[in-house]
Amino acid sequence: MLEAREISVSYGEREAVRGVSLSAVPGEVVCLIGPNGAGKSTLMRALNGALAPTGGEIYLDGKRLGSYARRAVSRRIAVVAQEAELRFPVTVLEFVLGGRYAWSSTGAWGWETERDVSVARSAIEETGLEDFTARLMNELSGGERQRAVLARALATEAAILLLDEPTANLDLAHQATVLRLVRARCDTQGAAAVVVTHDINLAAEFADRALLLKGGRMLASGSPREVFTPRTLGELFEIEVLVDAHPVTGAPRITPVHGSRR
Amino acid sequence: MNAETAKAISTKATLAESARTTPKRTLLICLALALALFVVCLAASLIGSERLPVTASLCALFRDGSVCGLSPEQGAILLDLRWPRILLAASVGAALAAAGAGYQALLRNPLAEPYLLGISNGAAVGTMIALVFLGTQAWTRSLMAFAGALCATFVVYRLARGRTGASPERLILAGVIVTTFLSSAIVFITTMMDATRIRSFNFWLLGDLSGSTSSLLAIAIVSTLIGTVVLGAHGRSLNLMMLGERDAFDLGVEVERVRLIVFLAASLLVGASVAASGSVGYVGLVVPHLVRLSLGSDNRTTIPAAALAGALFVVVADTTARTVIAPRELPVGAITALIGAPLFIYLLRRG
Numbered sequence: 001m002l003e004a005r006e007i008s009v010s011y012g013e014r015e016a017v018r019g020v021s022l023s024a025v026p027g028e029v030v031c032l033i034g035p036n037g038a039g040k041s042t043l044m045r046a047l048n049g050a051l052a053p054t055g056g057e058i059y060l061d062g063k064r065l066g067s068y069a070r071r072a073v074s075r076r077i078a079v080v081a082q083e084a085e086l087r088f089p090v091t092v093l094e095f096v097l098g099g100r101y102a103w104s105s106t107g108a109w110g111w112e113t114e115r116d117v118s119v120a121r122s123a124i125e126e127t128g129l130e131d132f133t134a135r136l137m138n139e140l141s142g143g144e145r146q147r148a149v150l151a152r153a154l155a156t157e158a159a160i161l162l163l164d165e166p167t168a169n170l171d172l173a174h175q176a177t178v179l180r181l182v183r184a185r186c187d188t189q190g191a192a193a194v195v196v197t198h199d200i201n202l203a204a205e206f207a208d209r210a211l212l213l214k215g216g217r218m219l220a221s222g223s224p225r226e227v228f229t230p231r232t233l234g235e236l237f238e239i240e241v242l243v244d245a246h247p248v249t250g251a252p253r254i255t256p257v258h259g260s261r262r
Numbered sequence: 263m264n265a266e267t268a269k270a271i272s273t274k275a276t277l278a279e280s281a282r283t284t285p286k287r288t289l290l291i292c293l294a295l296a297l298a299l300f301v302v303c304l305a306a307s308l309i310g311s312e313r314l315p316v317t318a319s320l321c322a323l324f325r326d327g328s329v330c331g332l333s334p335e336q337g338a339i340l341l342d343l344r345w346p347r348i349l350l351a352a353s354v355g356a357a358l359a360a361a362g363a364g365y366q367a368l369l370r371n372p373l374a375e376p377y378l379l380g381i382s383n384g385a386a387v388g389t390m391i392a393l394v395f396l397g398t399q400a401w402t403r404s405l406m407a408f409a410g411a412l413c414a415t416f417v418v419y420r421l422a423r424g425r426t427g428a429s430p431e432r433l434i435l436a437g438v439i440v441t442t443f444l445s446s447a448i449v450f451i452t453t454m455m456d457a458t459r460i461r462s463f464n465f466w467l468l469g470d471l472s473g474s475t476s477s478l479l480a481i482a483i484v485s486t487l488i489g490t491v492v493l494g495a496h497g498r499s500l501n502l503m504m505l506g507e508r509d510a511f512d513l514g515v516e517v518e519r520v521r522l523i524v525f526l527a528a529s530l531l532v533g534a535s536v537a538a539s540g541s542v543g544y545v546g547l548v549v550p551h552l553v554r555l556s557l558g559s560d561n562r563t564t565i566p567a568a569a570l571a572g573a574l575f576v577v578v579a580d581t582t583a584r585t586v587i588a589p590r591e592l593p594v595g596a597i598t599a600l601i602g603a604p605l606f607i608y609l610l611r612r613g
Contacts, residue, residue: 050511074514081508087371088504088559093281098502102514110498111285111562134281156513 001025001192002047002065002077002160007056009039009046016042018216019056024160024192029183031203031224032196034213035237040196043213044164047194049073060160074102078158080149080166089136092129092148096120099155123155124148127181143174150178154185161185161193167202175199179206204228204251212236228252283560288567291557295570302574303352306581307344311588314340350474350482351580351594352573354539355549357486357531359572362546363553363565364493364528365415367500368521369422371433372551373609376411376532377543379422379433380440384414385529385536386467387444390451400477400537404485408533414440415529430610469542469595471580478538485534490569492527496520497562504561542576542595544602549575551605 002024009017017039024030024047032040045051047058049065058065060076068076078099100116112120124130127147137145146166153161161182167175183206185191197203203210204224212219212227214236220227233241233254240257308314314332319340321330327337358376365374365381376382388410392403421436448467452460466473474482493500499520502510511517535542549572553564579597586592 048512050508070511070516071514074512079509079512081512086505088366089554090501090505090559091281094283094501094558094560095505097282098505098509098513101498101502104498112282117282152513 001059001061002194003059004043004047004053005057005059007043007046007053007058009042009051010054011042015054016216017046017053020211020213020216020218021056022047022194022211022221024194026159026190026192027186028208029179029186029193029195029206031207031210032194032213033198033200033203033210033236034219038213039216040213041164042216044079044162044194044196048077048079048162071102074156074158076158077160077162078153078156080153080161080163082165082168086138089138091134091136092124092140092151093117093120093133095137095148096124096152096155099123099152102156119157120151120155123151126154127151128177142169143171143177146170146174146178147181150181154181159191161191163193163195165196165198167197167199175202182206200228200233200254201246201251204254205246205249224252228254283558283563288563291563292566292570295567295574299352299570299574299577302577303348306348306577307340309581309585310339310344311585312336312339346474346476346479347471347580348577350479350538351471351576353479353482353486354471354535354542355545355572355574355576355579356490356569357482357535357572358542358545359549359553359568359575360486360490360493360565361528361531362572363550363561363568364500364524364531365546366550367504367561368524368528369419369433370504370506371430372554373430373433373547373606375544375547376528377541377545378441378547378606379414379418379437380444381411381414381418381529381532382536382541382543383441383444383448385411385533386541387447387451388533389537390448390463394451394454400475400481404478404481404534404537407537408530411529411532411536412525414444415525419525465593466540468593469540469598470593471539472584472591474538482534482538485530486569489527489531489534490565492523493531494562494565494569496523496527497560497565500524500561500565501559504559540593540595542598544598544606545572545576547609548598548602548605551609 004020004022006019006021007017008015008019020043034040042051046053060068097112097116097120100112100120103116104110124133127150129144129147129151132140132144137148140148150166163182166178179202182193186193207224209222210224210227211221212232219236220232228243230241230243242255242257244253246253308316308319314336318330318332322332322337322340362375365376366372385407388406389403392406396402418436418440421439422433452463499515502513502515503520507517550564550568553568553571557563557567580594583592583594583597
C-alpha cells in the first residue's frame, strides 16, 4: 500500500503540489483528474520516489518511501509514463523484459532467468501482444506500443501501478482496453492503481475513487458518483458541464457545454 | 497433433528464440568474431610494401625467425613493425567502437560518436598539453588524454541532453561547438611547437598508427580491455538507459551511478586510443550501427561484438592505408572517414 500524507512538492520557489493526501489501496483504481498544470504529473513523480516531497511524508508498506533502495521501490511500484521516442531497434520481448531489471539477483548486470522470461511472456499475453513478441517496438502502432509499455509495467509484478495518461493518443477502443487491463489486475490480483487521465467519462466507468486536483491542491475526493457533479467539475475546469447517467452502464456521463465560459 | 499446428508452434518457437539475445548466442557471436579477427590479423601481417612468405611468417610467431627461414630484415618487419601496428590498430578499433556504443546508449542516439562529438579532440588536446608541457612519458600522455576526453564528454553531455534524450540536432550542434572550440585550442598549442614536428602532428591528428611506442601500445591494450569489460558489464542497465533515463530510473536503474561509470569507461577508451594513435574518426559510428543491424540492440551483445568488429574494421582500414599507395601511407582516419561520412549522412536522412 502506498500512502501520501499531506505532501507538498516544489520546484525551487514554485509549489506544484500543496498538501495533498492520497492512498493507493489493494484492489482499487484511483483516478487523478484536473486541468493542465494542476500538478498531477508532479504528484505521480513524487509517489514514485523520483521527486522528494518538500513537505509531508510518503509511506510504502508502512515504511518511509525515501528509506527504500531504488531497486526495492521498483519491485513494488511500476510506472507507465507518457510514451517516449525509441531510436533503437528493440523487440517487444526485450522491451518487456526491462520490467524484470529490479528482480535481478546479480544486481545491475547479468541475464534474465527462465522465470523472468516466463513472467514477461505472460504479461505479453495478458496485453494481447503474443503475436508481436519478436517484432520491433518502432514497427508497432501507437495502441500496440502503449500496450507493450503496460506489459512492461505488469512484468515488474509490482503491487502498485502508477499510470500517467496511459490513454493519451489512443483511439476509443484502445483507451478502454488499457483501462480494462488495469482494472483486471486490481480485481484479480489485488493491485492498486493510480491513473492520471483527462478522460472523465473513462474515469467514471473504471475508477473506484476520483481525486480532483486544481492548482496543486485537492479540490474533492470520493467515488465518481460523489465528485462528478456539475458544480465540482464546473469549478475544476471553469466550464459548464452536464452530468447524466450513462444509458447502459449507469455511470455518471459528463458532457461539456462548449462556448459557455462562465 | 496435426502437421500444421506442429509447424505453427515451431515457427512461433523460432520467432520467440530470436526475440531476445541469450548468453550462449552472445558467446558464439564473440567467438566467431574473434576467430575472424585473428585470421585478418595474420593476413595483414603478411601484406605490405614487403610481401612476407606465409608459412615462414606463421612459424616466426612461435619460434625464432632464422629457424623458420626469414631473413633478419623480414623478421624485424614482421615482429617489430607489423605486429605492434596490427595490435595497436585492433586495440584502437575495439576501444572506439565500444566507446561509440556506450555514448549512443547514454545519449540515446545512434549518431553519437567520439570523433563527431569532439571527445577525440578533447583527448588530443590533453595529449598535446602533455607533450608540450609535461615531457614524453607514455603514462602522462595517456592520463592527460583520458582527462581531456572526460572533460569533453561532460560538456557534450550537458549541451546535448534534452528532455527526451539528445535529439540529432542538439547532438550535432553540441559536437560542432566542442570540436571547433578544441580545434582552435589544438591550433594554439601547435604554434608553440617547433616547425619540424608540426607536419607529423597534422598526420597524427587524422589518425596515425605508425608512430606508437611499446609502452603506449601496452597502455592502450590494457585500457581497452578494462573499458570494454566495464561497459559490457553494465549492458543490462544501458539497455534501459537507452530507452530514457526516466524510464530507467522507474525500473530500478541507479541512473547517476551508471552514467558516471559510462563516462569514465568511455573516456578511458577514447583517451587510450587517441594518446596512441590520434583521432581515428567514424569507427564508433559505423561499427555499432552494423552490429545492431545484424545482432539487435541488446548492449550485453552489442558492446563486446562491437569491440571485436571494431578491431577487425580498423585492422583492415590500416592495412589498406599502408598498402594502397605504397610505399607511401595514408592516415588511417582518412580511410575510416571515407566509409563513415556517407553512412552518417544516410542515418541522418533516415531520421
